[in-house]
Amino acid sequence: MSAVNADARNRLLLRVALLAVGIALVAAPYVVSSFQIGVLSRIAVFALFGLAFNIVFGAGGMPSLGHAAFFGLGGYIIGIGTVRLDAGIITVFVLALVLGAVLGAIVGVLTLRSHGVYVLLLTLAVAQALWGLAFQQVRWTRGDNGIAGIERSLIVPGDATLVTFYWAVLAVVAIFGALVWWFQRSPAGVAIVAHRESASRLAALGYRVSAYRIGAFTVSGAVAAIAGVLYASLNRFVGPENLAWTMSAEVMLFAIVGGAAFFAGPIVGAAAIVTLEVWVSGFTDRWLAVLGLTYILTMLFMPQGILGLVDDRRRAWRARRDGREAAATSANASDALTGSGGMS
Amino acid sequence: MTDLAVETDALTVRFGGLTAVDGVDLRVATGHRRAIIGPNGAGKTTLFNLIAGQVRPTSGTVKLHGRDVTGLPVQARTRAGVARTFQITNLFDELTVTDNVRLAVAGADPKVRRTFWRPLHRFPHIEARVDDLLEQWDLAAVRDERPIALSYGQQRILEIVLATAGQQRVLLLDEPTAGVSKSEAENLVDTIDALPRDLTIILVEHDMDVAFRIADEITVMVNGEELVTGPPDTIRGDERVVEAYLGRDESDAA
Structure with missing residues (x-):
């Protein structure tokens, strides 16, 4: 029962998060510079x-x-x-x-x-x-x-x-x-x-x-x-x-850096790498070298990509929470505000 | 005879210089349960691959319910009614148990199988059958798990569920109890034994007790050839079988 509820809650949270991101993206031109719009x-x-x-x-x-x-x-x-x-x-x-x-x-x-x-x-x-x-x-x-x-x-x-x-x-x-x-x-x-x-x-x-x-x-x-x-x-x-x-090679990197196992992986990867590119271009024009380094670091420290890392953390956090909940069954209130930004 | 579920004629396959299966004439009647036993390298799994289509024969034919399927690829033979499990567990490890079963049920329905715009879980008739199967095979509690989270015995059962989900009429089981713990094997044998009687079953098995318990008839293979076929009691006492398993030279030397 509670698993079903948690599922429904996660889905709802995901939808709210998506809507928020959508609104933020559409409204961005009113907030950020034209360079950033580019x-x-x-x-x-x-x-x-x-x-x-x-x-x-x-x-x-x-x-x-x-x-x-x-x-x-x-x-x-x-x-x-x-x-x-x-x-x-x-x-x-x-x-x-x-x-x-x-x-x-x-x-x-x-x-x-x-x-x-x-x-x-x-x-x-x-x-x-x-x-x-x-x-x-x-x-x-x-x-x-x-x-x-x-x-x-x-x-x-x-x-x-x-x-x-x-x-x-x-x-x-x-x-x-x-x-x-x-x-x-x-x-x-x-x-x-x-x-x-x-x-x-x-x-x-x-x-x-x-x-x-x-x-x-x-x-x-x-x-x-x-x-x-x-x-x-x-x-x-x-x-x-x-x-x-x-x-x-760059599009492959979007998927790998964001997390190829996740639907949103390439989106996160594209955002991360383009942001990195813009930032790095202030110091050097050796972009390919930076890209290569990014690849190596990703493979070494987060082979499942950014979303893989987020997913791991979320699982660990959830396991800890479940442990706590099992320990304190009397605390009904523990159910409130325990959702997470479900990404899949 | 049209009530033969599986019929092979002089079925032969050579890999380079090795004749893995040599002129096998297998005849299994509809609804019968046949165990194929024999020492390692006898060609049992290759025979399965020939019947299910993973390997094409060098010569000879394979018939399913009287229809020649020798030239058909794997998926066409599945649609013609033959299902199989593999010696090494072969599941979709990154998909949930439910999705594994969904794909199996959808595989039998060309309309669903070819759909690319509607979510897999939004086909009511598929969902109904998936729920039935999960319930029937005691997998409902683990439906959201990945196969890797299941016990090995449960994984073997899931394989049988996938194989039979499309309502195939011939089931090939390749060493269903291999690597399964004793108590789970017991359960697995009961499960196989309880499969509908109109399902024709051919199984390769190393465990004699399992083979003798499930099968109506037993075929013994040695060096790619069919040595003898008969009811369990006859096979148990057959000298050639004992010889094939223990080896003549060794017993002579002793």
């Missing part, structure tokens, strides 16, 4: 990219080092589409979803027979091939120079200011983030996690394992491409660096 926009975009990536990585257990392919693809779709071909934003979004999904399915098929480090190498190869293509097909991509002049106003209904653009990004990220959440709780989403745990067991239950692997990459690719569209419009620019392997 940073928040970046975090939001990377959070969506991380959520997409984590379908394959955290849930599916497949270490992709090629997610920049989808991210850059989205960037080039809005770049080529709106700057060079005069396409509308709806077309851009639909194309990003479709082509991101198709590329995801292709990568899924290519990696079907691979595990672990081989998945990593194959996905890296695909992304590098796309990077090379963007670099060389100057006629379409303007090569090294990239495509500048992507209009932020495309995504914003009405006047495009930094603030309205931020709201628009927030809305797109919230919508697609919610879709990813639903997907991960669906039978297909749970089967993707199950495949990570035991592919042989899943097949023996009647699931065609390959379909779920490909499905994970397909959904992940589509959503990552949407994040790529947002990123290019945020920067008003897309270039080969959107497809670079360092981008793939």
